[in-house]
Amino acid sequence: MTSAVLKQRNLLGIRGMSAAEITHVLDTAETFREINERDIKKVPTLRGRTVINLFFEPSTRTRTSFEIAGKRLSADVINISASTSSVTKGETLLDTARNLEAMGPDLIVIRHPSAGAPHQLARVCRASVVNAGDGSHEHPTQALLDALTIRQRKGSFRGLRVAILGDILHSRVARSNAHLLTTLGASLTVAGPGTLAPPEFAALTGGGDVSVARSVEEAVEGADVVMVLRIQRERQDSAFLPSLREYAVHYGLNLKRLSRAKPDAIVMHPGPMNRGIEIASDVADGSRSFILDQVANGLAVRMAVLYLLGGGAGVTTTATNPNAQAKTEVEPAPEPLSSAAAASRSEGLK
Amino acid sequence: MRLLIVNGYVVDPTQNVNGGRDLLIEDGRVAALLRSGEARPEGAEVFDATGLIVAPGFIDLHTHLREPGQEYKETIASGALAAVAGGFTSVCAMPNTDPVNDNPAVTSFIVEQAAAARLANVFPVGAITKGSKGEELAEMGEMRRAGIVAVTDDGHPVPSPGLMRRALEYARGFDLTVMDHCDDKTLAAGGVVHEGEWSLRLGLRGRPALAEESDAMRDCALAELTGARVHLAHVSTRGAIEAVRRAKEKGLEVSCEVTPHHFTLTDAACEGFDTNTKMNPPLRSREHLDAVLEAIADGTVDAVATDHAPHHADEKELEFDRAAFGITGLETAVGLAFERLVHPGLVTLERLVELFSVNPARIFRLEDRGTLRPGAHGDVTVLDPGRRWTFDAARSKSKSRNTPFDGWSFQGAAVATVVAGRVVYRREEALSAKS
Numbered sequence: 001m002t003s004a005v006l007k008q009r010n011l012l013g014i015r016g017m018s019a020a021e022i023t024h025v026l027d028t029a030e031t032f033r034e035i036n037e038r039d040i041k042k043v044p045t046l047r048g049r050t051v052i053n054l055f056f057e058p059s060t061r062t063r064t065s066f067e068i069a070g071k072r073l074s075a076d077v078i079n080i081s082a083s084t085s086s087v088t089k090g091e092t093l094l095d096t097a098r099n100l101e102a103m104g105p106d107l108i109v110i111r112h113p114s115a116g117a118p119h120q121l122a123r124v125c126r127a128s129v130v131n132a133g134d135g136s137h138e139h140p141t142q143a144l145l146d147a148l149t150i151r152q153r154k155g156s157f158r159g160l161r162v163a164i165l166g167d168i169l170h171s172r173v174a175r176s177n178a179h180l181l182t183t184l185g186a187s188l189t190v191a192g193p194g195t196l197a198p199p200e201f202a203a204l205t206g207g208g209d210v211s212v213a214r215s216v217e218e219a220v221e222g223a224d225v226v227m228v229l230r231i232q233r234e235r236q237d238s239a240f241l242p243s244l245r246e247y248a249v250h251y252g253l254n255l256k257r258l259s260r261a262k263p264d265a266i267v268m269h270p271g272p273m274n275r276g277i278e279i280a281s282d283v284a285d286g287s288r289s290f291i292l293d294q295v296a297n298g299l300a301v302r303m304a305v306l307y308l309l310g311g312g313a314g315v316t317t318t319a320t321n322p323n324a325q326a327k328t329e330v331e332p333a334p335e336p337l338s339s340a341a342a343a344s345r346s347e348g349l350k
Numbered sequence: 351m352r353l354l355i356v357n358g359y360v361v362d363p364t365q366n367v368n369g370g371r372d373l374l375i376e377d378g379r380v381a382a383l384l385r386s387g388e389a390r391p392e393g394a395e396v397f398d399a400t401g402l403i404v405a406p407g408f409i410d411l412h413t414h415l416r417e418p419g420q421e422y423k424e425t426i427a428s429g430a431l432a433a434v435a436g437g438f439t440s441v442c443a444m445p446n447t448d449p450v451n452d453n454p455a456v457t458s459f460i461v462e463q464a465a466a467a468r469l470a471n472v473f474p475v476g477a478i479t480k481g482s483k484g485e486e487l488a489e490m491g492e493m494r495r496a497g498i499v500a501v502t503d504d505g506h507p508v509p510s511p512g513l514m515r516r517a518l519e520y521a522r523g524f525d526l527t528v529m530d531h532c533d534d535k536t537l538a539a540g541g542v543v544h545e546g547e548w549s550l551r552l553g554l555r556g557r558p559a560l561a562e563e564s565d566a567m568r569d570c571a572l573a574e575l576t577g578a579r580v581h582l583a584h585v586s587t588r589g590a591i592e593a594v595r596r597a598k599e600k601g602l603e604v605s606c607e608v609t610p611h612h613f614t615l616t617d618a619a620c621e622g623f624d625t626n627t628k629m630n631p632p633l634r635s636r637e638h639l640d641a642v643l644e645a646i647a648d649g650t651v652d653a654v655a656t657d658h659a660p661h662h663a664d665e666k667e668l669e670f671d672r673a674a675f676g677i678t679g680l681e682t683a684v685g686l687a688f689e690r691l692v693h694p695g696l697v698t699l700e701r702l703v704e705l706f707s708v709n710p711a712r713i714f715r716l717e718d719r720g721t722l723r724p725g726a727h728g729d730v731t732v733l734d735p736g737r738r739w740t741f742d743a744a745r746s747k748s749k750s751r752n753t754p755f756d757g758w759s760f761q762g763a764a765v766a767t768v769v770a771g772r773v774v775y776r777r778e779e780a781l782s783a784k785s
Contacts, residue, residue, distance in 0.1 A: 015551070094667050114669030115553040116623025135671070137553030172553060203547050 006308050010122045010129040013138035014179040015205075022180060026148050028304035029297065035072065036299060046075035046310050049106040054096070055132070056082040056112040061271055061295070062132050062141075066109045069302035075107075075310065097121045107310045110134075128309040136170045141305060142270055143176035145298040147184070149290055150225055152297075153266050157184035163219040163261070164188065165253060166229030166278055167196040167240075168212075173229060173270045175204065182208025191219035192229075192251060195240040216251055223261040227268045228253045228279045244277050254280040258288070266290050352376050353771045354390060355730065358399030362406055363700045363708055364721040373404055375728035375771035382724055397773060399732055402765060405703045406722050407439025407729025409710035410680065411529070411607055412504075412583055412655035415441070415472065418459060419448025424660040424749045426460060429680070430469035432658070432748040434775035436680040437764020439729035440471040441658075442714060445482065446505045452477035452488040454496035461497045469774050470767075471729070473499040473716065478517045478528065482506040485513075487520055494524045499714045502529035504583060505630075509535060511568055518578035527605075527714055529581040532565035532590060533557075533630070542671050544632040548617040554670060557632055563589030570597040573604050581713050582606040584657050586631040588641035595650045605713045607655035610679060610686035611754070613642050619754065625666045625673035626754040629659065647696050652709040656683045660750030678748050682741055682755045684733070688762020692735065699735070707731070728771035737763040737777075 006021055014022070035043055051070040055063050063079065070077035080100075091099075093112070100108065105127045110118045115135035122129040133139040147157075154160055162181050168174045168190045178201075181188050187209035190197055199212050213219035220226055231251075235241050258267065267279075267289045275281045284291060353375045360371040360383060372384040374391060384390065415429040424432075426443070433441045443460055445451035451460065457474045464472030476498035477488045482505070490501055501521055507530060508514045514530075521528045538561040543549045545556025566582055570593045573580040585591055585606040597604035611629065616636050619627045627633060634642075645651045659676025666673050687706070691697045697705070711720025718726040743756035767775040 092664070092667065093669055112669070114671045116670045119623045120669065135553050169550075170553075175551070175553060198550065200547060200550050204551055206547075 009309065010118075011140050011305055011309060012118050012122060012129065012131045014140045014143050014176045014183070015138065017179075017183065019183050022144070022147065022183060025144055025301065025304050025308065026151060028308060029144070029148050029300040032300040032303040032307070033297075035303070036296070041072050042074060043072065044074045045307055046070065046073040049075045049310050050104070051075045051077045051107045051109060051306060051310070052100055052105045053077065053079045053132075054100070054108055054110045055080065056110070056117070057133070059111055059133070061298075062111065065295070065298045066132060066302050069299055069306055073303055073306055073310075075306065093117055094120065094124055097124050101125050101127060107306060130305060130309065133172055135172065136175070137172050138176045139172040140176050141298065141301055142173050143180040144305070145294055145301040146177055146227065146268060146270070147180055148297040148301055149268060149294050150266070152293070153290065154224060157181065157186040160186040160224045161222055162186050162188050162225040162227065163223040164190045164227045164229065165216055165219060165251065166192050167231055167235060168192050168201055168229070169196045169198055170232070170235075171229050177227065178204050178208065178210055182210060187211075189213050189219040189223070191216045193241060193247070196235065216253070216257055217260055220253075220257055220260045223265055225266055225268065226253060226258065226261055227270075230270065230272065231274060231278045244274075248277045252276075252278050252280060253283055255282055255286075258283055268294055270294070351378075351771060352381075352391065352394035353397060353728070353768065353773070354394035355397045355399050355404055355732070355768070356390065358402050358404035358732065360404045360722065361699050361703050362722045363704050364406070365723055367722070368700060371404070373722060373730065375730070375768070378728050378770035380722050380724050380726045380728055383722060397766070401734070403699060403733040403735065405731050405733060406707045406720050406726070407767070407769065408437050408684070408706040408731045408764070409440040409442070409716065409720065410438045410656050410658065410683070411442050411581070411653055411710045411713065412609075413441040413443055413658045413680065414446065414660065414676070415443045415460075416660060417447060417463060418456065422749070423662050426463040426472060427467040427469070428747065428749045429658070429660070430464060430467045430472060432678070432680040432746065433470040434767040434769065435747045436682070437684045437731045437733070437767055438470055438680060439731060439767055439769045440473060440716070440719065441680070442473045442475050442499060444504045445475055445477040445502065450477050450482050451475070451493070451498070452480050452482065454489070454492040457493045457496035457498050470769060473497070473714065475499060475529065476501045478503045478508055479513070484508050484510060487517060490521055490526055491524050494526060498526070499716060500527040500529050500581070502531065502583065504529065504531045507531045507533045507535075507565060511572065514569070515572050515576060518572055518576040518580065522576065522578045525715060527579045527581050529583050530565065530569050531583045532562045532569060532585075534561045534564050537561035537564065542628060542632070543620050544617040544634045544638075546617060546635045548620055548635070552620060552623070554620070557630070559587040559589060559634065559638060562587045562631055563593065566590035566593040570594065570602065570604055573597060573602045574600065577603075579603040580605075584609050584612065584631055584655065585651070586612045586634050586642065587638050591641050591645045591650055595645070598650065605652040605709070606650070607653040608642050608646065608651050609655060609657045610683045610690070611677060613639065613646060614686050614690050615754065623670045624754065625668065625670055626677055626752050628670060628673055628675055629657070629677050630675040643696060646691060646705070651705070652713060654683060654687060654705045655710070656680055658748075660748050661752045662750060663752070666752045676752065678746065678750055678753045680748065681746055682753065682758070684764045685739070685741065685758075685760030685762060686755070688735060689760055692762060728768065730768035731764050732766035732768070733763070734765045735762045737761065737765060739763050
């Protein structure tokens, strides 16, 4: 079942996933939501499997979410954070990966400040790699949980208007969401300070309906969904912003700005929030805010991802035959350079 | 000592020679170009170049040999071997060694090591400023006496226009070309790939084309102000090329080089986060690559240079944003030039020889090189435009393996390299496969 729908053995990004694959993950996540509401929130699906959470960046929410997801599926979950790992002793990422690999994990969940680190890891690991956020590149499980939240409220994505506000330039959440939302047929408008919302973002997905608005007001106008991104304090130090105070005044989402959205628009935030800066408290805590639904959905989505990549071909199969190789069909991504190179070569040789 | 290269097709634009000639080299210098039918001298070592192109020796204006100081990446000997294996008879060694080549002692050391290796000619390029720190001028006159052929602060471009002006004025007095790596650090802002669609998509910090273009415009303006000779290294952007084009129209002594990787790959190659696609200047977008190809075709580009930048695997097997900038290039340059420039009809063989030999010699004023005139140095590159071969990085002569072209197949190769009348490299498999 899984191999037919999920064509990859790793989850490195949303870019390149088909609408069918995304929908399959969301459907699977829905089934896990039920487990999370049971008295005994544990199934034996991944019993005997090992999940390593390799976190090179501080994270409470995402790491905890992956940890609980793994545990509820009965996997052995090990958390390694950069401060306690050998990275501080000067070991390289790939050496760390090779060492972990030698211990035979089934899944490695990685968060790393450098874009592409999960892709490099995946090249040397037999274990399936799940990207839990790589630099400014992608954060696929965040986009999936956002999508699940939107789908629960709006039913479908076709024709939906989504606005994302804030530091688009440095946001992996914005990138993953742009790929996901446009693949499912929604349109996306982003807005933020000129330094943080480059016009070229419109070309990100190469064909999807993405636009860059000149103001928050313009982006929010008529939106079905408004996503607010966290603004990092360090942007002020590197000349992207004069001050967080000014940011709050001109770019923060408050009730007045939100009133331009559709009356039934929902508000989302990937967390952690800076109340009073990118989002006003009355918006964050208001009836249109589904921020805590996102957190609950995050757990279900991560269970689905671990299940689909970790060999969960069904509770019974795994339970009766823990050695069953139910890993999804290994379909190595084409070597990006050689394929790009081959394309440009044939061009040049014409 | 005599070497007679017989039955070859000689391409030497400096003498308008384009046809079958025998080339006689005596005591390291070209003695004669003989037409068919002319008596061949007795007692010479004979090299049969039937079906091959015989050209004045190729010169790489931009090579990082890493010695002194970073011998684990490359030595002068290993770099010189890679050079001759790639068809280069001469390489110009960048000064960003450790210590920096900013004084005659380092210059002399490089000259001695190169002489000991007895492979390619190695011409040291001195630093513009002491330690390439962009503060005080280096002793260009003393280095000139020790053997430098040009100056540059490659990798650490002179940020101050005022200091660059003084450098140009001062270098003029020693007839030194000033080579600049155009890169405004404040605009580059720590970027690791070209700023554009792909930097945005991959979430990698971008270096805008403008970082190169603004410095190129500055340098052209300073060339006009000072009358000095300015050479722009590894030009990769439409704007920098435009600046050079305008400077040439004004009659300024401005020249530029491009690298094979910039006329071959675009930033789309960075998609898989392969750190062998990370270099500075970065691989650019299609628009810039097209501008580079246009400029090669219309003559704005003077030279092809490799920017051969060997790095140890440990410096490349890192996260993309932490990995070292640069790739090796000596052994793939000629193959890429045939594939991308010659076979598609963008340049003629004559123009290829200008790009790799005649113009590099002119730009750095390398006397009696870049030509096969009688009396010139007996440096020859023998080419086989039809030779099919595959580059295997594991068998590279360089100490380093950081190349995006591993496994690429080419048609067209340098099959023999002659330095001062001595055959220093012969692509055996190629020659034997012919018969």
